[in-house]
Amino acid sequence: MKSNNNLVLLGMMGSGKTTLGKIVSKKLNMKFIDIDHEIESKENMKISDLFKKKGEIFFRKLEEKISLQNLKKNNSVISLGGGAFINKKVQKEVLRNHISIWLKWDNQNLINRIKNSQKRPIAIQLDEDDLNKLIDKRSKIYAKAKYQIKCDKLSKSEITRKIIELDEAN
DSSP: OOSOOOEEEEOSTTSSHHHHHHHHHHHHTOEEEEHHHHHHHHHTSOHHHHHHHHHHHHHHHHHHHHHHHHHTSSSEEEEOOTTGGGSHHHHHHHHHHSEEEEEEOOHHHHHHHHTTOTTOHHHHTOOHHHHHHHHHHHHHHHTTSSEEEEOTTOOHHHHHHHHHHHHHTO
8 A cells, every 4th residue: 555645746847747747647547736737727827927917926825835735635646836846845745745756857958948938937037057057956955856767868658657667666
């Protein structure tokens, strides 16, 4: 019997949490929850607009509340927002009660994946040097996850298989 019911995917924006989470949840017959999508649904607005209209502080408080609510659910694959795991309350809940997996990518791969995205409010404001600093800073926190998968040289199906193997090992 598993002690942890939820599989929580963490990582930077653009790391594939949503795409991979959807695939894994189907294969494991689990519910898929994307925290960013939950926030957008609740506020009826895109995250980039939420940042512009209500600010990052409002967004982070809402992200904490919605993350903690969804972490109470069982038998789910949860894609946390890129900054959600930085929050101490969310981090503590994830590490204590869930299977956490960091989808780790080399900085340059991540930057290439996110630099032209208009839907990532933090990335839009940063140049490549600042993005590198942000990735390095967050990586120190993501490293607390129970598991990490180095994704750079893996296909989507290989990453999916590794996530499923980690889930089955628990």
